[in-house]
Amino acid sequence: MATDIAISIAGLRVRRGKTEVLRGLTVDVPRGQVVGLLGPSGSGKTTLMRCVVGVQKTAGGTVTVLDAPAGSAGLRRRLGYVTQASSVYDDLTVRENLRYFARVLDAPASDVDRVIDETGLIDQAAQLTGSLSGGQRNRVSLAAALLGAPELLVLDEPTVGLDPVLRSELWALFHRLADAGTSLFVSSHVMDEATRCDRLLLLRDGEVIADDTPAGLLHATGAPDAEAAFLAIIHERESGGDTHGRHAAAGGTR
Amino acid sequence: MSPGRTAATAGRVLLQIRHDPRTIGLLVIVPSLLIGLVAWIFEDTPVFKEIGPAMIALFPFIVMFLVTSITTLRERRTGTLERLLAMPLGKGDFIVGYALAFGLLGLIQSAIAVSFAVWVCGLDISGSVWLLFAVAVADALLGTTLGLLASAFARTEFQAVQFMPALVFPQILLGGIFVPRDSMPDVLRVIGDWLPLSHAIDALNAVANGTHDDGWVWTRIAFLGAWIVGAVIVGALTLRRRTA
16 A cells, blocks of 8 residues: 655664764655755765665664665665766766666666656757766756656755756756656755755754745744744754744654 | 666676777787787797796786776766666676676787787797687686676775785786796695686696697686686675665
């Protein structure tokens, strides 16, 4: 039975050396929505995403993705992942890159043209990926994740270095995908992207400090924008207040 | 593992190399140039006849090892390995795909090196040139797969380049090129007898000098084959989907 939860995380702990990057994190990500994972750099966003994809060694807790344990073999076809570094081959053309990944995924050959179109790379399709700009390379990486129409997309800072027009086009694409039933888990350290998400998770020092809709977050904190809301929540927590306690997920070490 | 994904990976690696003609040029001609240099150094002496076959074992082996020892590292650095391992690609698909692609290059390289040694440098071969070629190909494949194995262990460029002296030099020293293995201390002789490069050198010498029959040479090739298969299996096993 499919639940309406795309990602369910309970008591997740990740240790790197002596520091605990994620400290008993518990959160649910709904299906069919664009869920933003926001937080400053170093807050554990990438580590959390790697846990969801199943490539991160964990020190405890469970991660359930699309009703299966994260990293299980059956998920590898149902999940698309874009790392922060544009993980594509610089010495292949855009089309050659996508053709290879499509074959690995057993995706239909027609998918290559579809994702090239969706990411606006038609003019670059025959170019060597290494000759493209950073933003274009990121889009090749995104295009590869769209191959095979996965049910869940895990995107680690997919809009870094893009001009505003492209960025807004990509967010429109994300929402089109969500409308078609795809679940998206998108990280960003740019707070002004928060309002483009259906739902927000604010991550700080390996803990989820808020889990709400953008409107709900602004309303609860009375802040004018996500950045101010983030500050308000941090301030609230540090002064020991619990006014917005209902926003904090059941994370945190006990 | 799936044949389709293995073939796709091999094809992708070859496509990458095709975009880099200089690498192809270097791969194909460097071993031959080195063999030519050795032949020239010993022009008026009988030395090349003695060490020529060993040079056919040595140079392609080293070149293939060096090239492949950075491959996994390269994929790790750019994040493509993490992407692939999050996809339905088997670890075996990855390593065998690479082994096939570089094995093909090794085959071309060996063909040129053997032809160059025999027909340009005038290396005397008592046995069959085809058999010499078969040993040379097995030897280049051995360099390829040992390089892939080393590559799976390397976490940084500094580590990767040091696997060459660590894994290759002892095989050269104990292989019997400088000192016949029979006159080495017992411990070293026994170690040398188990190292794969020694068998490649022995086999090439045997074909060149006609000292053993074909069956004996094929046994050496089978021994190299066991090392090749072993290196691929261990290389695939050491790849981790989950990393810290």
